[in-house]
Amino acid sequence: MRAIIGVLMAFLRLFYQSVYLALSQIWANKTRAILTTIGIVIGVASVTAVIATLTGLKTEVLTMVEEIGTNTMVIIPGRPEEGAKRFASWWTIRFLPEHFDDMLEHCPSVARFSRAAIINPRTIQHGEESVESVKITGVEPSYHDIVKRPFTLGRKLSVIDDMQVHQVCLIDSKLHYKLRLDRDCIGQSILIGHMKFIVVGVVEWRPPMEPGQSPENHYEVFIPFRTAFKLQQEPPVIAFAASKSTEIVEDAQAEIRFFLRRTRNMKPTEPDTFEVSSIKRYKEIFDAIALILTLVAVGVVSISLLVGGVGIMNIMLVSVSERTREIGLRKAVGAKKSAILTQFLIESVVLCFVGGLIGIGLGQLLTMALVKIPRFLNAEFNIPMIYIPMWAIILSFSFTACIGIFFGMFPAIKAARLDPIEALRHE
Amino acid sequence: MIAAETDKPVIRPQNDKPVIKLLDVKRVYKVGVESIHALDGISLELHENEYVAVMGASGSGKSTLMNVLGCLDRATSGYYELDGQDTTKMSDVALAHVRNERIGFVFQSFELLGQLSALKNVEMPLIYSKNGWWTRRKRAENVLERVGLSGRITHKPNQLSGGEKQRVAIARALVCGPSILLADEPTGNLDSKTSEGIMQLFDQLHREGQTIILVTHEEHVAHHAKRIISMKDGRICNDIPSNHGQADKITMQNNDIHGESS
Numbered sequence: 001m002r003a004i005i006g007v008l009m010a011f012l013r014l015f016y017q018s019v020y021l022a023l024s025q026i027w028a029n030k031t032r033a034i035l036t037t038i039g040i041v042i043g044v045a046s047v048t049a050v051i052a053t054l055t056g057l058k059t060e061v062l063t064m065v066e067e068i069g070t071n072t073m074v075i076i077p078g079r080p081e082e083g084a085k086r087f088a089s090w091w092t093i094r095f096l097p098e099h100f101d102d103m104l105e106h107c108p109s110v111a112r113f114s115r116a117a118i119i120n121p122r123t124i125q126h127g128e129e130s131v132e133s134v135k136i137t138g139v140e141p142s143y144h145d146i147v148k149r150p151f152t153l154g155r156k157l158s159v160i161d162d163m164q165v166h167q168v169c170l171i172d173s174k175l176h177y178k179l180r181l182d183r184d185c186i187g188q189s190i191l192i193g194h195m196k197f198i199v200v201g202v203v204e205w206r207p208p209m210e211p212g213q214s215p216e217n218h219y220e221v222f223i224p225f226r227t228a229f230k231l232q233q234e235p236p237v238i239a240f241a242a243s244k245s246t247e248i249v250e251d252a253q254a255e256i257r258f259f260l261r262r263t264r265n266m267k268p269t270e271p272d273t274f275e276v277s278s279i280k281r282y283k284e285i286f287d288a289i290a291l292i293l294t295l296v297a298v299g300v301v302s303i304s305l306l307v308g309g310v311g312i313m314n315i316m317l318v319s320v321s322e323r324t325r326e327i328g329l330r331k332a333v334g335a336k337k338s339a340i341l342t343q344f345l346i347e348s349v350v351l352c353f354v355g356g357l358i359g360i361g362l363g364q365l366l367t368m369a370l371v372k373i374p375r376f377l378n379a380e381f382n383i384p385m386i387y388i389p390m391w392a393i394i395l396s397f398s399f400t401a402c403i404g405i406f407f408g409m410f411p412a413i414k415a416a417r418l419d420p421i422e423a424l425r426h427e
Numbered sequence: 428m429i430a431a432e433t434d435k436p437v438i439r440p441q442n443d444k445p446v447i448k449l450l451d452v453k454r455v456y457k458v459g460v461e462s463i464h465a466l467d468g469i470s471l472e473l474h475e476n477e478y479v480a481v482m483g484a485s486g487s488g489k490s491t492l493m494n495v496l497g498c499l500d501r502a503t504s505g506y507y508e509l510d511g512q513d514t515t516k517m518s519d520v521a522l523a524h525v526r527n528e529r530i531g532f533v534f535q536s537f538e539l540l541g542q543l544s545a546l547k548n549v550e551m552p553l554i555y556s557k558n559g560w561w562t563r564r565k566r567a568e569n570v571l572e573r574v575g576l577s578g579r580i581t582h583k584p585n586q587l588s589g590g591e592k593q594r595v596a597i598a599r600a601l602v603c604g605p606s607i608l609l610a611d612e613p614t615g616n617l618d619s620k621t622s623e624g625i626m627q628l629f630d631q632l633h634r635e636g637q638t639i640i641l642v643t644h645e646e647h648v649a650h651h652a653k654r655i656i657s658m659k660d661g662r663i664c665n666d667i668p669s670n671h672g673q674a675d676k677i678t679m680q681n682n683d684i685h686g687e688s689s
Contacts (some may be wrong), residue, residue: 330551332499421494421499
């Protein structure tokens with residue numbers, strides 16, 4: 001036991017001494033040390049910045065997904081990848097409203113469901129004000145529950161609105177402002193095309209779900225599903241559904257698929273001419289993309305760290321040959337091989353750590369810059385302030401330590417193997 | 428004083444226990460197919476508190492003898508006993524311990540580390556020692572005081588004169604309380620006046636009981652020692668006690684006796 005403690009103490013003393021020596025050595029050669037560690041600095045900075053930004057984006061996407069609800073499903077027509085309907089026109093595979101009749105009775109995992117008719121963008125007018133190409137959707141009452149869209153004013157569309165084909169509408173808060181409607185605009189009328197609609201509610205504005213669409217001029221109006229058919233003959237129909245819980249989304253998808261195949265009179269061998277996709281699935285896709293990005297970043301960074309490591313090795317070799325006499329002296333006064341080895345190994349690790357430390361600082365600055373990008377692009381979503389996660393810091397530190405050990409090993413062994421007599425004679 | 432730290436009396440009586448015992452030590456270097464006998468059968472006994480000068484022309488093997496005595500090099504054959512311990516069969520680690528605890532080196536070119544203060548330079552051997560770690564600062568201060576440098580412990584080597592540098596180097600050699608002090612041309616890089624100061628320091632250390640081996644080719648340096656060993660072609664050709672004023676006679680003897688081993 002005493003022996004073990006003795007060995008441990010000896011090691012700790014050596015460790016302390018080596019760290020002290022390494023730091024003073026680095027301090028003595030500041031410029032050289034900084035130039036040497038640039039590879040490590042860049043590597044660590046980029047990997048931590050990528051990880052931090054991806055982590056931030058991930059939380060952002062996660063909150064977005066949770067806002068909409070992970071149990072939400074979207075049902076849209078879609079050409080199969082094979083079979084006769086591969087090249088079918090959209091018209092032949094379109095949804096008819098009656099395809100969804102009695103769906104809730106046949107799909108026990110589905111809690112809510114709403115058809116949606118996509119109307120071509122129209123111009124909305126109120127008094128002097130008009131807004132062009134507004135997205136108009138004919139929806140059923142449960143739509144806003146499914147996509148968890150909160151109301152700021154008024155009421156939902158009701159079943160009666162739908163049944164009696166009332167000309168009522170919901171507008172989003174941005175349109176409300178843009179049209180200069182009264183603060184309490186319930187009961188006021190607007191013109192959609194040439195038809196007069198009465199505003200019954202205001203929903204919160206939301207950025208467009210479709211990628212690539214500018215949120216700048218994005219306005220939405222919701223009207224009852226059946227009323228939509230008055231605005232446009234045979235509008236494209238899609239549907240939204242929510243499963244009873246997130247865990248059974250897959251069950252719900254299967255049930256809907258089965259049900260729709262029957263109502264669309266499809267033969268068993270025929271591939272689906274529609275898609276039932278879940279938000280959960282989108283999230284999984286995003287996760288996969290994030291993972292791929294991380295892996296690519298890690299790959300790029302490994303190369304940069306490798307280059308940095310070679311730089312470290314180079315400078316350590318220089319250091320060893322510069323300090324040959326010192327090594328000879330240390331050996332002459334009783335330093336063991338292991339002591340010399342430890343000294344140089346720790347020096348290279350400390351050098352890498354210094355690089356890692358600078359790199360993490362730089363990585364944080366880089367993250368702060370990356371976070372600002374959406375704001376420069378005028379995207380409506382903002383990534384909140386991100387800090388490099390702790391695990392990324394620990395990871396980069398241990399990785400740089402490994403690099404220090406790996407690339408410092410050869411010079412350190414070279415130093416430890418020096419013959420003291422030769423070393424002391426070295427010029 | 429350092430003696431208190433190392434439990435050695437300040438003035439040690441000369442006794443018969445040999446500190447160093449060499450028996451037919453050979454050191455052979457192989458250069459290609461040729462073998463060079465740097466040491467060709469050296470037998471030697473040194474007792475505690477002896478003050479020995481090893482002399483010889485360059486290539487006579489005195490540096491090799493120094494390296495073997497200092498455990499930096501191993502004898503090719505023969506027997507070398509230091510403080511009653513056979514060093515020929517020791518491992519590298521054990522030899523490092525021996526160098527650390529039993530041997531103090533003083534070099535011609537001082538070999539101080541430029542970025543460390545005098546105190547840190549002197550502390551250095553204690554870093555590698557088993558017991559000296561915690562008391563290293565105090566011990567280093569004591570030794571620096573002993574060599575007369577107590578006022579300059581925070582100076583870096585480039586702020587010190589040549590003589591002061593060598594004093595720091597001597598302090599470093601003494602800090603572990605070695606059995607023998609090996610000095611390789613300690614005055615080789617110094618002017619005669621500074622040399623004299625350093626030699627007086629060696630004399631003083633000898634009076635305090637230190638066993639000292641000097642390697643030199645300067646007569647006046649060698650005559651500070653009490654015993655002069657002359658080497659030629661890897662052998663000891665002359666081994667006589669020295670006293671001041673006998674320089675001419677010894678030179679004569681050196682010239683007369685060739686190839687004789689003691």
